Amino acid sequence: MAQSTGNCSKCGNSDWKSPRHVRARGVTSTAYADLNIITCNKCGFTEFYELTEEELVPINKKVAKIFIFAAVVPTLIGIGVSIWLIWG
Ligand SMILES: [Zn+2]
Known part of the structure; x- marks a missing residue:
């Protein structure tokens, strides 16, 4: 980039x-x-830049993916295990 x-x-x-991208x-x-x-690279001085809408698109997609793995998948596994326990 x-x-x-x-x-x-x-x-x-x-x-x-x-x-490096940060979310504050x-x-x-x-x-x-x-x-x-x-x-x-020389003195370590750091500048902050706000991301443009264009740069945010892939990040928001990634966040949505993380959300699916963090919230939706465990819920589905929980439901699956419950059904398995009931019917198994
Ligand atoms: Zn410098």
């Missing part, structure tokens, strides 16, 4: 680590902020 970040505002270096949530609010963290 290439992002034109320019030069580090601290040391002027143009060598950045690849962006306010303490009292339920709103999420999806951000890219980009860190300078």
